[in-house]
Amino acid sequence: MLDLKLLNRAIEQIAQERGIEPEAVLIAIESAIATAYRKEYRKKGEIVKCKINKKTGDMKFWQIKIVVDENSIRIKKEEEESEDLLKKSEELKIEEKEIDSEDRLPLYNSDRHLWLDEAKKIKSDVQVGDEVEILLESQKEFGRIASQAAKQVILQKIREVERNSIKEEYKDKEGEIISGVIQRIERGNIFIDLGRATGIMFYNEAIPGEHYRIGERLRFYLLAVQEETRMPGLILSRSHPKFVSKLFELEVPEIHDDLVEIKAVAREAGSRTKIAAASKVEGVDPIGSLVGQRGTRVMSVTNELGNEKIDIIDWSEDPEKFISASLSPAKVMSVDILPRREALVLVPEDQLSLAIGKGGQNVRLAAKLTGWKIDVRSQSRPEEVIKEGVAGEGVSEQKQKTEEQTEQTEEKKEELIKEEKKAKNTKKELEQKEEK
Numbered sequence: 001m002l003d004l005k006l007l008n009r010a011i012e013q014i015a016q017e018r019g020i021e022p023e024a025v026l027i028a029i030e031s032a033i034a035t036a037y038r039k040e041y042r043k044k045g046e047i048v049k050c051k052i053n054k055k056t057g058d059m060k061f062w063q064i065k066i067v068v069d070e071n072s073i074r075i076k077k078e079e080e081e082s083e084d085l086l087k088k089s090e091e092l093k094i095e096e097k098e099i100d101s102e103d104r105l106p107l108y109n110s111d112r113h114l115w116l117d118e119a120k121k122i123k124s125d126v127q128v129g130d131e132v133e134i135l136l137e138s139q140k141e142f143g144r145i146a147s148q149a150a151k152q153v154i155l156q157k158i159r160e161v162e163r164n165s166i167k168e169e170y171k172d173k174e175g176e177i178i179s180g181v182i183q184r185i186e187r188g189n190i191f192i193d194l195g196r197a198t199g200i201m202f203y204n205e206a207i208p209g210e211h212y213r214i215g216e217r218l219r220f221y222l223l224a225v226q227e228e229t230r231m232p233g234l235i236l237s238r239s240h241p242k243f244v245s246k247l248f249e250l251e252v253p254e255i256h257d258d259l260v261e262i263k264a265v266a267r268e269a270g271s272r273t274k275i276a277a278a279s280k281v282e283g284v285d286p287i288g289s290l291v292g293q294r295g296t297r298v299m300s301v302t303n304e305l306g307n308e309k310i311d312i313i314d315w316s317e318d319p320e321k322f323i324s325a326s327l328s329p330a331k332v333m334s335v336d337i338l339p340r341r342e343a344l345v346l347v348p349e350d351q352l353s354l355a356i357g358k359g360g361q362n363v364r365l366a367a368k369l370t371g372w373k374i375d376v377r378s379q380s381r382p383e384e385v386i387k388e389g390v391a392g393e394g395v396s397e398q399k400q401k402t403e404e405q406t407e408q409t410e411e412k413k414e415e416l417i418k419e420e421k422k423a424k425n426t427k428k429e430l431e432q433k434e435e436k
Helices: 004-018 022-041 076-088 090-098 116-122 144-171 241-251 286-291 293-304 319-326 349-356 358-370 395-435
Strands: 047-052 059-068 113-115 131-135 177-186 189-193 198-201 217-226 233-237 260-268 272-279 309-314 334-338 342-347 373-378
Touching: 004 022, 004 144, 022 047, 022 059, 022 144, 059 116, 113 116, 116 131, 144 217, 177 198, 177 241, 198 217, 217 241, 241 260, 241 272, 241 293, 260 286, 260 358, 272 286, 272 319, 272 358, 286 293, 286 309, 293 309, 309 319, 319 334, 319 342, 319 358, 342 349, 349 358, 349 373, 358 373
Parallel strands: 059 113, 198 233, 272 309, 342 373
Antiparallel strands: 047 059, 059 131, 177 189, 177 217, 189 198, 217 233, 260 272, 334 342
């Protein structure tokens, strides 16, 4: 009989430390004791269960066997003969590979299976596929190896329960903003302490140019919850476009109250973001709601993003109006809608550079926001095509170009460093010769 006070105290302590239910800890302990019992007193292949009486502390053990008949099981002898035949025949080998393993019947195991006629002696109404419980003799003494195995099972089961608990907790938060403290930085990847779990923000999900310090508390966008890893992998991001829209949801009550909706977001993290907002209720100004009194709301979001510029425009179902607004702050004279979701935009000569933006950023973001290929030209020179004024490439193509440009820049930097080193070495050699 177990000491119930000690057991309950241990269960409560583990449950509190790991943030899991006490009942789950008790199940893990029962499973561990059943493993120790099987290792000490039974055969390896048997299925043994244990139940602890919460009132008395007594332990009950039983074995589980599955009821089978000739049509639901394979006999080992037949299996061995078929395997010998397969070894001799290449054709049969090919056929065996084509057969789905799930369609094959399980192999008979006397430790786990019980024939139907034998099972009926225990329980008259039993059927094939049912589980039969066979009561085992209670034991209290377990050897060192069995006890060690039980300890490992307890730790493993508790980890599994903890893993499932974390997965369930954060699965509902996927696509939301969560807060965490930067724990460590390894090879550009940032590990964040979220309390019960640790999240990771890969270097490509960080805001370019943003510096992170260990111990700093920040907000993150929960991009995904990976279940394949040993512990649930919580993938975080600060560069995702939805991170901006979620920040506005926290700052703007009108969005929470379903009066204003963010329709689209186009972002180049660390530099600039364009947001298209629409009102669901007549009389509510979507831009004013997002900007806030004296710009307080938009400033709160900008501060979180490291002073990233944010343009807020009115969303419209009319492509001409939407494209015209998307090129803000530039003034647009006309928008001509062309086939294949293309648009020709004419702007005054003095507004051309503003409409295109530095490095074509403004027109590029406008194209991402609207989903249209936009060709910006001067009103006085409509026949002249400006390379930077044409935008509408896919996000992946644009990203690839940016990566290629970055690689070229890095190569140039390396070449310059090598040249500087050569120049320094040459200078040293000359100085040494002069001294001699």
